[in-house]
Amino acid sequence: MSNKRESVVFLLDVGPRMHPHVAHAARAAGDFMTQKASRRARPTPAMLHKVKDEVCLLLFGTSKTDNREHTKSAMEEGGEGEYAHIVEAHDLAPPEASYIKTLHTLQGGQGRSDFKEALAVAAAVLVQEREAASAKRIVLVTNLCSRAQDDPDDALTSCLAEGLQHQGIFLDVLLLDVPEDDERYEQDKTYNLNQVAAICQELSHRERHFSSALALTGAFPAHEVLARAYYSGVLSIGTKLNIKAGTAGLYSWLVKTAGKADKEKFPAAGRESTVVEGVVEAALEGVDTGVPRGREYYYVDQEEHGPEEVPEQEVASAYRYGINLVPFEADQRRDLAFPTERGMKLIGFLPEDAIPRHLYMAKCDVVVADKASQASCVAMAALVAGMRRQRQKAILRWVAKAYSRPELFLASPVPAGATSAPHLLLNALPFMEDLRDYRFPSFTKKSWEPSEAQVEAAAALVASMSLGQGDLEQLLPERTPDPALHRLYFECGRRVADPEAPLQEEDELASEVLLPHPDRLPGAEAALEAAAAAFPTDQAAKASRRAAAKIGLQDPAGDFRKLLAEGGDPHDALDALATAVVHLVFGSMGSSKFQQGVQLVDLLREGCVDANEPSVFNDFLEVVEKKCKQDETKADFWKWLSRREIKKIAKDEAGASQLEPSQAEEWYTQKAQA
């Protein structure tokens, strides 16, 4: 990214094999145009300036043909076939509304997409660019599934490679790797990929792969923020050593600081009044229809001081000191400020894990050595390398401007990468006043303690819902677009194309980023269901806790016998045992507790028969049967029970039962066979 003006040719594949993805690719292109239309420098308003980047939108794979190379070759040699199915939708210019309209009404074409010819046309557009000083870039968006024309001796490939390099053109390749397409057009794609590799060999380029069309919408950030230093000065260690002896200051070196991570603000909407008739038309004609804010002053305590307006010239400023209001004049501000000198000081070093992560405050900044001073660059590189080796971080004190407040920062070293300079990441640290030392009850409370089975369910959940790491990491912040911001620009784009367009009900990007997708994580759905069964909440939790208080999951049989021995109500005890069995079996991993469960079912049945409480057992059996049916991983438990021929309790065993023995038998055979 350069601070200079940039000329970009945006090459978009709309050929038949891209058709399913054209809408998403166009949305990504729209993001790019919006970004270019509002590219600005940061961070201070004083530095804010518009960069008039120019973009040419080039479509290839279109049904029609309309581009300068085609016209030229047609004129020169009378050859009709060259550079066909490429359309220059918009010539190099700062992108404006018509670009967005084109993209929002984009249709797939029926022509063959030849990315090499498209690149050649793009290069031709950039070569004709008048100012040689500006940066040049080609952005290519395609799935590379249409084979480029055969190229005897790779003439066009080498010509492109040389030409692009000679012109200093940067190639930004966005490849859509949708698995179905890749399988279907494997040969063509392989050929094309090799061609791309050959072109890029010596070229400055960037190649990015996207696994779905939707992922393309995260290709371009909503704003491109230029790297601007908001502190450019010295980083010093120590102050004066001994002036008398003639030794001057210890030393310092030049550094620059810029923002690294800062919340991109959702833009505020402009306002205009509808009181004047025809406001929309008036606004279109450039009439200022703004809505300024008016301000009137009233006493805070109107009961005490009356409801009259306080004239503005009477209003003065004051600071609050507890109950007191302390008025102050403008010239007293200096007294209130803590005088500081602008500068960055190294305080010392500490082990890299000494400061807990949650203490980092607000945003993050980057410190790099000033490129103007070679010694500073070396010092920064050496310091970063030393800190990495010693696993250390540094504490810095930084005052960005004179009289601004001093703050302490934690500096983490980041070594040089392929394109990045060695740098320190700065995270502000809290002061004593900024911390709340709240205390909370320990998690050791008996009634809160999760059972072994519950911990297992949680472990299964954590394992199955892994979002991966390394290259496979999902929701990586660096690749996850802000759904609200992107949706705003997308919807605005739709309204540029059609001012009456209603909002889309659902935004695909928002659903992709902000909703869970357990269906894509193997085993996650089952683990979630198991967790839901293992962790009863609300009423169920209260009931289970009451039962658990009597019958624990460690030794349910023992607890049950103890309850009976203590002379407790047999009905309650049986109920509690039934609940415990359900928790034990359905709250555990797989079939680990089936054996114990079956034994407990026997015990429960026996107990119910003895106490003449058949309904407890019969209800229990119904519940178990239903649950086993719902949960695949527990289906076997029902088989285990059937194998033991466990039936409902009928009249002949317990008098209170409503069931005839034949009915119990019938239920059993019906369910056992199912």
Add this chain to the structure above:
Amino acid sequence: MADVWDESVWGDDFEEPEEYEPSKERIVFLIDASPAMLEPCEVDEEGKEEEEKDFAGLSWLEAAAKVALHIMKQKIISAAGDEMAVLLYNAAAAKSAEVASDFEGCYLLQPLEQPGAESVRQLEDFSLSFFEKNVGSKEDAQCLISAFWMARHMCSSMKGPKATHRLLVFTRTELPFQRYDKGHDPSHRWRQLEGHLRTLRDAGTLVELYPMAPPAAAFDLQPFWRSVLLFLRGQATAGGGEGEEVAEEAQQVFRLRDLFTVVRSKAHKRRAVGSILWRLGKGLELAVKLYQMVQRQRIPPALKISGRTGHEVKAATAQIDKYTGEALEKDQILHYYFKKGNRYPKVYITPEETRQIKGVGQRGMTLLGFKPIRRGSGGCVVRWCCLKEHHQTRNSTFIYPDEKEVAGSATCFIALWDVMRETGTMAVCRVAPTKARTPTLVALLPQEETQYDDGSQATPPGMHLIYLPFMDDIRHPETSADFVGAVRHAPSESQVAAAEVLILELQLPAFDCGSVLNPALQRHYEVLESLAQGMEPCLVEDSSIGDPTLPGWEEEAGEGADDEEVAEVAARMQAILGFKEACGLTDDEPKKAGTKRAAAAPVDADAVAALGVEAKAAAGTLKSLTLDQLKMWLRSRGLTVGGKKDELIARIQNKLGA
């Protein structure tokens, strides 16, 4: 005021009321003034030199008053709306807010009100001699009962918005009076006390006991205080502010060490900033409460007052129509995007549509998955794996299960927390803390409970919620060739070695940012305090604040330093200078090469004279000169050279007095 969402990063342009309004707190200090409290306090914990200074030479009574003063100052900075009172009991002289009714043996040092300059001064002036002269000590069991009565009376008679109450009791007396007369009959006094305690309990008042005993000495709660605390413990379960928590003795009794950290930790009562449901999956939702444990305490913006009456005023703003001057209703305003300067036409979008685009309205947290945060096994190598240093957009929030809202939350939360700690994983969730907030992604980091040596809690168990950036929030200045240059200077082995020596010599073993005071904030309030008391603020140089953000190490050994210290300083200086030499850094502040604009060429006096500016100015023909010629003349006179031609000419004429 203390704990609200830091709105600065959200940048929402429409306002919605917060669902969690911060409540007000009233603190009453009940300080025993019996003769034992007048003895010098012995608080010489080992390795506590700083704190020792704080309380050295004070009596227990003064030490307690000093704690009250610190908390008061803290309140002024962080929660100015809260109210405080300081009450001495076992006092010979009685004093209360109302002249008519005195409470036996109770001296109200500071009535229950918002603290301000006056109350700070009063506590600052409090000393043993003041006490002996104006108050005096006595020992009477009835005083404690009166003190609770008075506290109860003060809290219940206050008007205003809902408030929580806290009583902080400082005493050295283990047994103020017998609980039982004979056998098991409660004594008359105990029944009296119970009456007051019951009222306090029913009002949800928290009582904290600070036994004033030296570190080694025991304070026996058994005969009396345990019963008091036990009696009051019913309040949390009976519907106190924080619900799920069953008060334990650990939350009611504080050790002497707390006396030192009391300023920091006890100045804030725990207040949740929100309560949301955490949805793990279908059919499984648990409730959590959100707490803001890290939040930059800023100098509050200046208020507006009427200069005539000195009372606070507030601005009522309205959106005005530019032509008619009328205040507009909400539905009379159109909202649009792409303001002037954009190359797109205006696009009209209603606030309702904006809300839909932002996806607001759905409060809560949804689990999306888990990611590793630790590489290496056994926890020996802790390195953030999926959570990078720059994945940071705002201050973290702490979450703790809310058992009261959804029973069973704690068990599920603890099970997850346990597994996440064991496996070194973090959870990734979507969060909208309130209805009006745009949903965003967060990482949840489990935090283990740790304790100080004396068993009190150092870090609470729970999870920290780290707000993750999106792609659009992350910038890459370190890769911009314009910013960092195209050339990479690889350091030599000796240069890295010099850096390592520097790192080893500049170690900060005891660094704790939580013990560094913010000098700018402290200075602001120091000056304000003086101004509020009508005094001239002291100069910064004479201020006791100092600058704790500066390096703590010395560059030369002080006078009277022993050999070890001298050697230490020398080694440090050698390391610093060694690194400087190794990297070729110069002594002087390095000059920036090639910045901004090239220095102007020296002015050629002859050329300037040849212009004949003076003559032309007199003749009014300065316009015939070029811009460069005008600038040359201005430069020769040491004047600024910026501006348009007309401005330059005006400047020249001004200089010549024309």
